[in-house]
Amino acid sequence: MRKWSASVAFVLLFSVILSACSSGSGSKGNDSAQGSGSSDGSGSGKVVELKFTTWGELSADSVEKKLADEFNASHPGIKVTFEPVPGDGYATKLTTSLAAGQAPDVFLIGEGDYFKYVDKGVVEPLDEYISQDSSFKTDMFQQDLLNMGKIGGKLYYLPKDFNPLALWYNKRMFDAAKIPYPTDDWTWDDMISAAKKLTQKDGSGKIKEFGFNATKWEYPIYIYLWLNGTDIGNEDGTKAEGFMNSEKTVAAMEKYVALAQGDDRVSPTPQDTETLGGDSSMFMTDKLAMMITGRWVKGDLDKSDVQYGSALIPKGANGERASIIAAAGWAMNANGKHKKEAYELMKWLSGTEAQKSRSEKGQVLPATVAELDQVKSTEVVDKPVIEMMDYAKKPISMRSANAPTFTEEFNKAVEKVLLNKSTVKDALDEAAKNVDSKIAK
């Protein structure tokens, strides 16, 4: 009897493994008709089923849900289902479903992961579809956004929405300190000297209001490094030595970190920020006068009673400007079974109608030129934000698959320095060495 059950166990086990393997290999490329009811599409009366996914957008009245319904109504041969995932679990869910060959036909990717997913070969290039489609012209999109979606000369992502980084300032705190608001001529030095005036201590010498947030978040740091003519890695992200620890980087980082160190700091330390509930809530409660962050913060700011403005991120010493656009783009599953239909869906999700519906709620800026120009002419606060787009550069995560190694080591170095465990130079030397030895593997 025992033998019998053991053999059953083995058979079951193997069938589990075999079926797992076969579904994996089946999804690699060939369009064999697996699920019943899924035909190769056009003409033949049968309905093609598509899925697409985003993070968030879980509410029943979400714009994406509405867009899916409208798409279904206007495309009788295609039935699209919208399957959103809560933000935290998105990457895990997407990668595991890609592994299992069950990934949606169209999925949303954030700019920081654009390169990674293309590098893994799971995203379909769109150039062929677009060149064969006379009805669709990509010049309706902001060129900066389109360029972000291009990797190695091919276009992989169609823009959904985007958030350029800009300088946000608290008007009430500027008024109280009797300082004029930031102008387009500001350099970083101007900003820092304003931050000094805006920083206020209470009776016991403890800082109660900070001038500027020199955050440990990489994006503002990258911008500052670019303005100082340096970066944490070379262009294609294969070398850290001489970049992450170059003289220019060390000098710039010493200056940057000093903003958040000591009793006379003008910026909260990471501990301060955590203690006080995060930079945007500090900003909203008049405890932080300036911060560099993405436009997503606007939604929260509008809900609070803070009086704020936005301005261009200050220039570098030699008049240069730089920014980063945080963006999200639609990608087509390279192993999808109905790519032609998926392309139709992507066009719809990035198209003018979709851009309009999303920006009507005021949450995001439209990615299309015509609609964006309209916003620019009416929304005062968004003007500098939109202008910042012209100076956008690609951070290392958009240039190299090695980016996680760079950012991990760099963040660790910055953390060490901020906790006074190391000097800037030592920490960055060590980080550069670690990055290069990890990449070499």
Added chain:
Amino acid sequence: MRNSRSERAGYLFILPWFLGLLLFTLGPMLFSFVLSFSKWDIITGIGSIEFVGLDNFKAIFHDELFYQSLKVTFIFALVSVPLYQIVSLLIALLLNMRTRGMKLFRLIYFMPSVIPAVAVSMMWIMIFNPEYGILNRALGWFGIQGPAWLQDPSYALGALIVMGIWGVGNTIIIYLSGLQGVPEELHEAAQLDGAGSIRRFFSVTMPMISPTIFFNLIMGIIGGFQYFTQAFVMTNGGPLNSTLFYNLYLYNKAFVNYEMGYASALSWILFAIILFFTLIVIRSSSMWVYYNGDDDRD
């Protein structure tokens, strides 16, 4: 085949459980064992699994963060396992007393265990807040300037250990049931022999509940080495990797860096470590665990 029908029925009854074990425990375990000898980034699908022999294990033994996570986990286990056992046994002893309102106290002590770990973590983030947290406020009344707890590399691990005491309700309940199984007549007999309450605790209570201690100890060791949620929510390994627990590192490798092979190798090393310590406890149990009724067999 004797009784074959009823046997078949028996197998049918355990089939759901057996399938679950196979599909969701043994299958994945086997898969992860195979993966531990391979390189796989998950995203590109099962076809891209590449066998690399012992490379993962070799790399792990040169991995600085592996040793850091091991250190954090061992310190945590070494301090928290005995601490939680002693604290929960003491509380269980108190809860075993016959006074009015005892049910209410039992409820109070068990309640934290019912709250999901993530919610508990969020609450303790507030308690540990250096500026506004209730803990540092309370210390302030005595003129003590509390540290930055979770943001200070020398306090963060300690803070998590202290916090854990709050959630020992499950262990308390098991001890309590063990204590209630200690026959009253043994205590009375010992009392007649002139044993004081401390003597009775060590000579009567302890041996009688030693199987319970044994069980709780093993569960505590396993739980200690697998500590994850609170660190994931509250510190994410920081500051400066001072709370980088082994499981957190494993998770990061698997689902942040997508190095599934490496992560699988890590998980099998953890399995070996837990197995080792559990076996030590089991082997030593003959020396200190007393089973009522064992005497007959000797």
